[in-house]
Amino acid sequence: MSGFRRPSWWALLLTAAGALLFIRLGIWQLHRADFKEALLRRYAASSSAPQQDFAKVAAAPPADSFPRVQVSGHYLADRLYLLDNPKHDGRGGVEVFAPFVLRDQPPLLLVDLGFLPGNGNGKTPQLPPLPATETRLRGLYVPPPPVGFEMGGDALARQTRWPKNAIFLDPAEIARDLGRPLYPRMLALDADPASIYVRVHTLDFSSMPPARHRAYAFQWFTFALAAVVILLVVHRKRKPRES
Template sequence: MSGFRRPSWWALLLTAAGALLFVRLGVWQLHRADFKEALLRRYAASADAPLQDFARVAETPPPDGFPRVRVRGRYLADRLYLLDNPKHDSFGGVEAFVPLAVDGQTRLLLVDLGFLPGNGNGKTPQLPPLPGGEVSLQGVYVPPPPPGFEMGGNALARQTQWPKNSIFLDPVEIAHDLGRPLYPRLLALDPDPASIYVRVHTLDFSAMPPARHRAYAFQWFTFALAAVVILLVVHRKRPPRKP
């Protein structure tokens, strides 16, 4: 190390602290990527899991699990909510949600009926009628999609006709709109070849998928390496200038 000057204590301290911080952030990003991939695997496995009674998991679902449940109730068929143009295809369309009055319960269960493809003209697709009597449903009990920022505030409160449209699904706004509390999760119905709805459900990690976490981890590790390289470059001995 004869080619380097001895760095001061504060230069060593700052470099070590910065490098350790960057490494820690990189490791955290790797952990987040592994956590989300594990969630996606468990979600995929839930499609073939045995059915459970909804009452067992209704109020306190497992925080990192997705139980497949069976539930009975009646649709509030005149209270449909349409999530406008989710990312299913290039022709647009809507994801349809309807509250279900569970037998003997005050809370309503929001049911994801599935995706109704559009025809490319920008108009809302024709919604098939829902059964009016008691129904038995089965599907995966999943968290609601992440809320987003909606310009102009609550769009549901300004609408007077049903179905109501929104670009984000906010359970708090829907509960306020219905005047009744909702269960903490929603029911994503099992696929049905006889249904007009397309039911391809997945966890929404579009904003931060596991691959992006790994890219950020690589970035943080690069910063840690850069901090050490900068310390070496700054303290490299320079040859004396020629007179």
């Protein structure tokens, strides 16, 4: 260390605190990446998992799993909601959601019917009619789509006719719109070859996938290394200038 000056205590303290903070943030990002990858694996395995009793998971679903359930009831067929920003293909289209009334249960269950492809002209696709009689549904009990900022506030409240369109579907806004409470999760229906809907469900981590968490972790670790390098550069002895 003869080529370096002795740093002051506050320079050492500041560098150590910054480096430890950056390392801690990097480790947290790695943990988030591992957590999301584990959720994706559980979600993929849920499609072939044994069926569970809906009554046992309805109000308090497990945070880290996606139960396969079966429910009976009827649709509110004239109260459809269209999510207008799914990224299934380049032709546009909508993800269609319908409220479902369960037997003797006041909360409504929001059902993800699937993605209805568009024809490339920007218009809403023609929605097939839903059955008006009692129906039995099977699928995964999953969290609702992520909610983001929408200009103008509640878009559903400003619309007077169904189906209603939104770029984000907030369960709280849907509950207010329907005047009835919703279950905390929704039902993503099983794939059906006879259905016009495309049902390829996955967890939406598009804004922050596991790979991006790892990229941020690398960035934080780089900052920690940079803090140490800056300390060394600042305290490096300089050769005296020749007169």
